[in-house]
Amino acid sequence: MYESVTNFIDDKLDMSIESLKALCRIPSVAAKNEGLEVAAGLVEMMLQDAGLHTEIHPTSGAPVVTGWLDVGAKRTLLFYDHYDVQPAEPFDLWDSPPFDPEIRDGRLYGRGVADNKGDTVSRIWVLQAFKETRTDLPVNIKFVVEGEEEIGSVHLPEYTEKNTDFITADGGIWEFGGAGIDGKQEAWLGLKGILFVELEVEQLSRNMHSSTACILPSAASRLIWALDSLKDQSSRILIDGFYDDIKPLSQSELEAIKKIDMHEEQLKEVYGIEEYLNGLTGDDLKQAYYGDPTCNICGLTSGYQGKGSMTVLPAKASCKIDFRLVEGMHSDDIYRKLRTHLNNKGFGDVQIPKHDGYPAAKTPVDHPFVKLVERANQRIFGEMIIHPTSPGSGPLYLFNEHVPMVSIGCGDYESKAHSPNESIIIENFRLTMHRLVALIDEMSRW
């Protein structure tokens, strides 16, 4: 089926790689608000070249690029991607320039090749292949490509809330995925939610000589006590009502994760641990991975942090915390519960500036679209590991009510997204295009 399309993909692989390189040469770093308009423009051009109609939707932040092709088919397939990338720092850890992609030993290296410009280009290029080979597309296509994924998709709701019709489809492909540590392809059906806050304590007009600690309050100690009140030593979160609204993993999710190999022993070495949190193993480990919320300290800061000793009583102390939220939890609700908890524990003076916050979202493991993706994958790669959710977060909740989404992609276990020497295996890039052709085929027969 669609042999001319897959032949075109194979024959013109160099062209698709060049197209990807061109997009990766734009340092579209959302955290720095750089290169976003240029990258959005190039994505729009690529979509147009592939025969799609396009529109640029301004937001208070980076614009959202949409593309669509309505062929009057029964089914509609939607893609969610992003043209922004993580900062490339530290530059000196890269073996080749992050924004000048280079091929070495069958891998393409550069910032964004895995997360997620590789996926973006591969998905557009499949449509290019249909167009160039004059093959009739059997499904309708929609693209939503945003530019602030790496900073929490802060302005994406401005687009999605006003365009629920556009983001309604029969099935959608989310932005990331690839091969796991054992080389098997993996699909992720959900994303956890997040609440990112800081805790700030201020006790003195300025840092004092630490000899005065005998009569003055300590901001650092106060932060310690506040943090200690949040989580016990078995990592149980002590905020009143924190777990109340959690929707536990469903029976079918529990069955699905039974099949998953966590590669426990192999990953212990990667993580550098003797054992997992609280000695978790087997099914318990899996259930924590897919089903547990977290209260994690991302950063702690107070006083003197240089070499050697400096005797100071710091005026301030602060920390950054991310709560990963699972199904049923709401970031505003958890924020209120955190505030109430600190007030009740006598920490009403602790300030809690809030950054991101949004809920979890999942596509059911037994959804027909999931089965369809599995079948398409089977035709190209073979077995696929189905994760009911990623432990990470993303704005899936904005789409989830309107379209069942599955996250697959061209990455692999060594892709180092967010790190120096980000890369993809070029052969995976090629085969994920084949898988997409198979997916379109499967979808046309749904």
Add this chain to the structure above:
Amino acid sequence: MYESVTNFIDDKLDMSIESLKALCRIPSVAAKNEGLEVAAGLVEMMLQDAGLHTEIHPTSGAPVVTGWLDVGAKRTLLFYDHYDVQPAEPFDLWDSPPFDPEIRDGRLYGRGVADNKGDTVSRIWVLQAFKETRTDLPVNIKFVVEGEEEIGSVHLPEYTEKNTDFITADGGIWEFGGAGIDGKQEAWLGLKGILFVELEVEQLSRNMHSSTACILPSAASRLIWALDSLKDQSSRILIDGFYDDIKPLSQSELEAIKKIDMHEEQLKEVYGIEEYLNGLTGDDLKQAYYGDPTCNICGLTSGYQGKGSMTVLPAKASCKIDFRLVEGMHSDDIYRKLRTHLNNKGFGDVQIPKHDGYPAAKTPVDHPFVKLVERANQRIFGEMIIHPTSPGSGPLYLFNEHVPMVSIGCGDYESKAHSPNESIIIENFRLTMHRLVALIDEMSRW
């Protein structure tokens, strides 16, 4: 008495200031191991100019300069000073260059003018005045001037342990002191001890994406729990046996501190607090100030500390702690108790690198030498506030068995030792020289 000496001091005040400026132009920062030999050489030259014999004692660190003049008198007066200074950073907060002293509105500004080059020079200059006016010195004189006071006098024991004869004297003047917030001269009879340690926790091979916090241990949380176990919310230190060996303030010390005005309300504004630690006031506040040990967090560090959000599970977390020790406590003992405490609480994996450590030391408030200093001060300045101890630390214990010491000096409440725009009042510099002449006179009649 000694009018020719005090006249010389007044007439040649400019010369003594020039001498001080010259010493302050040497950026002898022990923390950077810079300018120490040069400063030691200049101090030796000054001592020789003032008619003293000198010797330079090498140590594994900065050399110790000694000077002496044995006039065959009954009493011997010893001075402890240091030629090193704190770093001057941040330079941009200085109104004039830290290492090029400048006079403005009756104050001399520069790094070290207060702590403690001003004292060092004033003390040597008094002997210069005796020599220049051919006035017989009625007491024997000894100087010990070290070069690592600002980094914990780490190598001073190499000198003091081998030279107990030299540091034996009838009375000694320690390195700091001056006028308090109300302008009254203050004397400090003791210094607390110190134990400076770090707590280090490492849990992972490298920082991980924080989504893995659901299955991986957190170094930051572990540090929080370890720290929380050390001190309760009333700042009571929970280490087993921590308070066991404390020698409480003596009856005469308690009587002495009753006379002291802590300027509670005025200092609240300076500190920016509504109330002192645990609501301490009055005698309780004083007893805490002079008699309490501390467990103070000087610094906390883990993970991401930049702007905004970054979702990371930090591999490491650490903090710096200084324990101020009061009479009876020993730093090695407290270190062992801290280690045992953490082991017993299940934190055997927490590393505790140790920096400084030494015990407290005090001269009794009713010692005749203290009375003598009070009388000398009375003749020049009037009333003197006697603090049984400073809440700060210093290596007084190295001298204390061999010589009763009192800390007085030319500083004042606005001197900003250790901070930008360090300064002294030139009139205080002059009058402390007069006080020293009075002290020598009093001592000759002891």
